[in-house]
Amino acid sequence: MGTAISLDLADDLPAATSHELAERTFDWLREVDARFSTYRDDSEVCRLDRGELRAVDASGDLRAVLARCADLWTATDGFFDAYATGRLDPSGYVKGWAAQVASDRLVAAGAPNHCVNAGGDVRVRGHSPTGEPWRIGVRHPWDPAATCLVLTGTDLAVATSGVYERGHHVVDPRRGTPAAGLRSVTVVGPDLGVADAYATAAVAMGEPGIAWLDRLPAPWRHAVVTDDARLLRSHALPATS
Template identity: 90%
Template structure:
């Protein structure tokens, strides 16, 4: 899906077990790519979008994702829209969802200490191999070699939507034009798919997205960098120096 996946397994398990868990995780991500990538003409998403695949014949995963996207459209006042670009593209939810599923499977398989990173959408559980909480850097939106925040925790889903690589590419579905006002939005909470969608929706809202994020109930938290370089974040955001 045009992004890189990395995995850190921190449990003291036999090397063969760690290798098998890693292979299962990457096999799952390849399956997601084959099914949901908008870069592959033969993916389920592309075939469904072109009308070549009836929804009733789509996989259970695709139907479940589309149902969740519909729910998120409602809960974000229409700003998370899988059709915002004029064609079916649920990528703003799928990347985080896929990493969340991978993390859930690792925990169920006896590897509760890990970090799954899907192109900057990060799900951490437990602790590092050194026994420390995980540290997640949020990229500085003007300096790719620096961070603007570092988050710390043992059970965090961290999703960031930004315009620093592809410009203002997130579409405001109400205007049908690229949204402006927010350079970067990071959402932290218990579920990475939902965090990914919330971050995308807030960028699509522009500056009003800041007020919308402020209204999200606990345990959701956020950090925002505006186009004019203001950094705003929840008071309880788990930051570290």
């Protein structure tokens, strides 16, 4: 998916068990990359986009993701659009979804304390290796060596969409041009795939995305950094700084 993935297992498990769980997790993420990558010509997504694969013949995972993307298109008034760039690219949901599935599988396998970090989309469960709640730094949108706030919790899905690495790459699907107004959007909630899509949609909306985020029901929360350097955040956001 063109990004780095890290895994922190905090349970006191035998080394062999931890190694096996880590291998299963990375095998899953490699499987997702092979199926959904927009960089690999032989991926299912690229083959479907070129018309070489029919949707009815696609894998169950791809069909489920496309259905979810359609639901999210409706939920975001069309601002989360897997075809916003003119080609099929569900990455704005897939990265968070893949990490969420990995986290769910770790819980089911007996590792309830962990952190999965998929290129800044983070799913934490339970406690960190110190026994304290996890601390998740949200990158400062102008200083890559700093954070603009730190979130803490024991069951959080945290997704950030921003323009600080790839420029204004998120397309406003209504205008067909790169969106502007929001430098960084972080969405916190119970599901990382949905949080990822919501963050992408808000960036695509520009400044009107702030009011849209404010209308999301609990437990969804957010933090936004605007292009003119304002930091706005939900009152209930679990931030320490």
